[in-house]
Amino acid sequence: MIDPLQYFAPTTLQQASSLLVQWGPRARMLSGGTALLPALERAQWSATAIVNLKTIPGLRELEFDPSDGLHVGALVTLAELQRSPIVRAHYPVLQETIAYVATPQVRNLATLGGNLCVATPTADLAIILLALDARVTVHRVGGKDTLSLDRFYPTWGGTQLAQGEILTGISIPPPRGSARYQRFMVRQAVDVPLVNFAIALEQQEGQISHARIVLGGSGPRPLRMIRAERALLGQLAGRETFARAIDLVIADAYPPDDLRASRAYRHELLRVLLRRTFSTFTTTDRANASF
Amino acid sequence: MPLFDIHLTVNNIPTKVAVRPQATLLDVLRDALGLMGTHEGCRVGECGSCTVLLDGKAVNACLVLAPDADGRTITTVEGLEQDGTLNALQQSFVKHGALQCGYCTSGMLMTATAFLGEQNNAVAEMQVREALAGNLCRCTGYTKIVKAILAAGNE
Ligand SMILES: Cc1cc2nc3c(=O)[nH]c(=O)nc-3n(C[C@H](O)[C@H](O)[C@H](O)COP(=O)(O)OP(=O)(O)OC[C@H]3O[C@@H](n4cnc5c(N)ncnc54)[C@H](O)[C@@H]3O)c2cc1C
Ligand code: FES
Ligand code: FES
Numbered sequence: 001m002i003d004p005l006q007y008f009a010p011t012t013l014q015q016a017s018s019l020l021v022q023w024g025p026r027a028r029m030l031s032g033g034t035a036l037l038p039a040l041e042r043a044q045w046s047a048t049a050i051v052n053l054k055t056i057p058g059l060r061e062l063e064f065d066p067s068d069g070l071h072v073g074a075l076v077t078l079a080e081l082q083r084s085p086i087v088r089a090h091y092p093v094l095q096e097t098i099a100y101v102a103t104p105q106v107r108n109l110a111t112l113g114g115n116l117c118v119a120t121p122t123a124d125l126a127i128i129l130l131a132l133d134a135r136v137t138v139h140r141v142g143g144k145d146t147l148s149l150d151r152f153y154p155t156w157g158g159t160q161l162a163q164g165e166i167l168t169g170i171s172i173p174p175p176r177g178s179a180r181y182q183r184f185m186v187r188q189a190v191d192v193p194l195v196n197f198a199i200a201l202e203q204q205e206g207q208i209s210h211a212r213i214v215l216g217g218s219g220p221r222p223l224r225m226i227r228a229e230r231a232l233l234g235q236l237a238g239r240e241t242f243a244r245a246i247d248l249v250i251a252d253a254y255p256p257d258d259l260r261a262s263r264a265y266r267h268e269l270l271r272v273l274l275r276r277t278f279s280t281f282t283t284t285d286r287a288n289a290s291f
Numbered sequence: 292m293p294l295f296d297i298h299l300t301v302n303n304i305p306t307k308v309a310v311r312p313q314a315t316l317l318d319v320l321r322d323a324l325g326l327m328g329t330h331e332g333c334r335v336g337e338c339g340s341c342t343v344l345l346d347g348k349a350v351n352a353c354l355v356l357a358p359d360a361d362g363r364t365i366t367t368v369e370g371l372e373q374d375g376t377l378n379a380l381q382q383s384f385v386k387h388g389a390l391q392c393g394y395c396t397s398g399m400l401m402t403a404t405a406f407l408g409e410q411n412n413a414v415a416e417m418q419v420r421e422a423l424a425g426n427l428c429r430c431t432g433y434t435k436i437v438k439a440i441l442a443a444g445n446e
Contacts, residue, residue, distance in 0.1 A: 103425025
């Protein structure tokens with residue numbers, strides 16, 4: 001049972017901010033509610049005031065501009081993104097990622113802003129959006145601020161948001177090259193990933209000109225595998241290059257060792273899945289793939 | 292503790308309900324409106340037995356805070372029958388033996404209703420199975436549920 005609550009339905013960001021400041025840590029924001037309600041029900045979070053963000057207009061835009069990229073309002077649901085023709089045309093990897101998240105019912109409620117702000121180290125959208133160099137817009141008292149998603153997540157976990165600050169939108173630059181998302185679960189639906197990661201690569205005349213590798217669940221936040229990314233730059237996309245990068249990811253990755261799987265098992269899983277995923281970036285490798 | 296008036300349209304009937312702000316839509320349907328067809332399994336979004344249509348979309352009623360449902364349209368399993376007879380999907384469940392204890396059935400029916408409503412072409416088994424990813428059944432092994440939905444969808 002959820003403890004008694006005060007419920008607020010602000011209609012502007014300013015109102016929502018002041019309520020959040022006034023109630024301090026006793027207040028919780030409500031977007032889709034799919035993380036909030038279970039956490040209250042299980043008494044993992046406590047709250048005496050709920051500030052509904054869905055009563056604030058203007059946080060649901062979904063716009064694409066070829067030179068600017070995609071702008072997504074914080075309240076756009078995962079189901080809306082999954083079904084959007086714009087997303088399908090320009091960022092198919094986002095739809096592939098969302099298909100892994102939760103259940104159809106949860107995706108109808110869950111918002112992109114909520115997924116990024118819950119900030120679990122395995123949050124699917126955070127991982128792929130870090131690989132796509134996304135930026136976020138934050139409403140602060142006295143204005144707004146835009147920062148990279150990478151800076152939005154401090155190294156010690158959580159988010160950069162201070163009391164009263166609200167994530168209002170997400171911007172994804174125009175697609176560079178192509179990207180893949182990979183998540184391994186024992187059960188095919190509603191299971192915790194054993195490993196998950198995203199890779200984005202751009203090639204120019206066979207040479208890798210841009211690389212992002214982001215790993216989930218290997219620390220307090222999704223992590224960029226910087227050494228492996230650097231090892232790819234300027235190299236020919238192919239088996240040897242990828243093998244060197246994979247060795248560096250394995251060396252730098254520190255996945256959990258728990259009841260679901262040992263660290264050694266996750267390392268092995270990661271190696272296989274990385275090899276498989278990298279191989280889809282080159283046609284010759286795909287033909288030679290041995291798994 | 293203060294109650295909160297919300298306006299809902301439930302199974303086509305406009306309704307005003309006084310709710311506790313911490314109640315969920317599931318509590319409102321079962322406790323305030325007496326619509327016991329919407330079942331409570333886990334209360335944390337994992338089992339799907341509380342699935343209802345909110346403005347036409349399948350959602351977990353246990354994940355919707357009651358005051359947040361103000362002004363919305365809800366369909367529960369009680370709203371599926373037509374003039375006192377089971378609709379085609381419900382009859383397909385009966386015909387295919389798609390239930391045993393029946394605990395998951397109303398959720399399965401609501402998820403399937405939303406899913407079939409979105410399809411313009413013939414439905415494939417894999418699509419049905421993916422649509423049911425958020426509905427647990429501990430009895431049937433899913434096979435007959437999938438068959439019932441496929442039959443209703445491809446009639
Ligand atoms: C059955 C089930 C399966 C799930 N599976 C997955 C999964 O596979 N992958 C995954 O990543 N997650 C999963 N989740 C977790 C969760 O549903 C998602 O992360 C979801 O996207 C959260 O979004 P929301 O809008 O529902 O957040 P809410 O529950 O509304 O918000 C939670 C908290 O986030 C913060 N917040 C929300 N919006 C904002 C904002 N705009 N600005 C600032 N802070 C904000 C607030 O602190 C708020 O209290 C699952 C949940 C369930 C119930
Ligand atoms: S009771 Fe709502 S999903 Fe289980
Ligand atoms: S019939 Fe018993 S849970 Fe599905």
